[in-house]
Amino acid sequence: MDAQAPIVIDAVSHTYRPPRGRSVLALDDVSLEVHPREFVALLGPSGCGKSTLLYLIGGFLPVERGRILVDGSPVAGPGPDRGIVFQHFALFPWKTVRANVLYGLERAGLPRGEREARAQSFIDLVGLSGFEDAYPSHLSGGMKQRAAIARTLAVDPKTLLMDEPFGALDAQTRSLMQGELLAIWRRTPKTVIFVTHDVQEAVYLSDRVAVMSARPGRIKTIIDTRFDKSDPHCFKTKTFIDKVDEIWDLVRVEAMKAQEARA
Amino acid sequence: MARVGAPLRAFAGVLASWAVLILLLVGWELVARSGFVTAYMLPPFTDVVARIFHDATDGNLAESAALTLYRALTGFAIAAAGGTALGLAMSRNGGVRWFFDPLISVGFPMPKIAFLPIIVLWLGFYDVSKISMVVFDAIFPVVTATLAGLAGVERELIWSARNLGARDRELLWQVMLPAALPQIMTGLQVALPIALIVAVIAEMKMSGYGIGAAMMTASRFADSRGVFAGIVEIAVIGYVLVKGMALLRRRLLAWHAEASNQ
């Protein structure tokens, strides 16, 4: 593994300007460092700007105040070094599963044979063998998200940005997918920044949880959540439950603030 | 651009629209006066305005516009009422649906204007035949939209209303029709421009006054100012009708989610 610089988020603020209506300060002076091959969850109530922060790192939105460094240089736009997985999958609906997974490999200019083999191996990895020629509209939510993850992983990005990737799935599928993501991540560790509002999910998956405050989004605390999670029943252990409770208390305050702000 | 406040941006948008319109008219005037094209091909905008003004003062414009509007709107009104009623009848009665469904689905995509000479043959050259042609063309989108709207009413909504004690008639007027209204309005919004298009064609073919007939007469006498005056008049009428319909929709559907993101 090559030595990698951390992702540095330094005093970033962001104002959201809807086409109509008033501008909103979405992020206020956010600073965070994410180390190579670390799994960090951004946790907060809806509307706290956690997705906005992810889009800034991805280079989809311009950084207006502060700076974000990836691999030592400021983010200038989207790039294949930062793969992204969205809550609503963002699969190209007019392409089959295989064509979706092939897309990034074609852009990378891989020779045909290599492309095909690589795409197949990632489709197998996420357990979609047999569905290569299906269109996304024929797949269940969980299968769509598997396809989207395969598509992103196939490009082999150093960093994985995940925007509530399991938020649109039913409870059973979600917990299954969490386990599989963790297994994949252990095999091929990447830097992961994972946006969620699910406390259990954050504690279960990540090394550190950055708890964000209600609008304007700030990072309230960062909590270390590294402990032994190899046991599939680890979420029944006291360590796990205590962590969840600790973070819940922090989040609850913010969630209530967010509700009041909306009312 | 992103740094400007929202009201300012909306204002800038309106300003840009007007600027483009004015630019278009100035461009028209300049091209017409430049000598590149003859006044026959493209009379200057100011001449056309003068012609419209002249027609307006001697009452010709009011008469033609009134006649065209009368034919288009009467036909539209009949198509709207008849189309909604037929759609309703089809959705409630299997026999009616069996009979009309193939006629509607085959008739909708047909260029019904081809039947114009037959309608003239049967009904003569007067308003009856023009209005009949408008109805014949404009009724299809209304029936189709009404059917689709009624079929799309959520059954949970119907069950809730029944559960709350709604009887058949109340269910129809207070639940089914309001729930189908967005689609019915869409159908009417498709039908209105068709009504105007067909009214103008009928006037062009059969004459008997109206803007279409006036344009055709002007064209026959190589009076290009008259033709362009007709275009401007009919463009304004079309614009006002379409905007008015959109306004009506927003009024009637204020409860609908689409109204809030207008």
Add this chain to the structure above:
Amino acid sequence: MKQTFLRYSPILLLTLAWEAAARLGLGAAFDLPPPSAVLVAWIGLLRDGDLVTNGAASLYRGAAGLGLAIVIGAVLGIVMAWWRPVRVALEPLVEIFYPLPKSALIPVTALWLGFGDGSKILLIFLGCMLPVTLGAFNGARASDRTLVWSARSMGAGRVRMLWDVVVPSALPELLNGIRTALALAFILLVSAELIVSQRGFGNLIGILGDNGSYDAMFAVVLTVAFLGFAADRVYQVLTARVLAWRE
């Protein structure tokens, strides 16, 4: 098969009623030729070539005008959606000209290009372009930003992304706009030919009507109506195939 028959049986019934009414003497009173006579006249028109030559002229005009409208309209709509200056310049124009009753263009195009093919092609092009433009524009504007971002994050440049994401995203609405344009093309073609033309279906209808050969006139009218209907059905089958991924 049996279901199709049952579904369309009202049309058959109406035809039979029409035949009966015409034969029972209503025909003479209302200038209503029986369908059997119309069929005979149709075969006659087909034999002596009137239907084919006029039909070919009409279809050529329609296809040329509609083809131009589709190509130019689609490009314009997508450029408008993704290039702001073009949108600012053209959006007001589209908004002004879209509600213009397209039939008003018939005398103008005749004024410019006379009574031949050119004026019909121009008329259909001008009349059909805006529905296509608007379809492409709305479709392209509505492309999901997460799809755009996904393509960008997998290494697609701006132009590549336009072709790979925006165009396919716009396709359903674009194809819908083309369907409207197809129907409009038939209406404009037939009415222009009825009003100012040499040759073409509309012209043939007019001549036959003036001569009082109503059974032949009915035959041409029904042919045009059928062609419009068939074109729409074929188009729907084709679009369903192109959009098979949607379901």
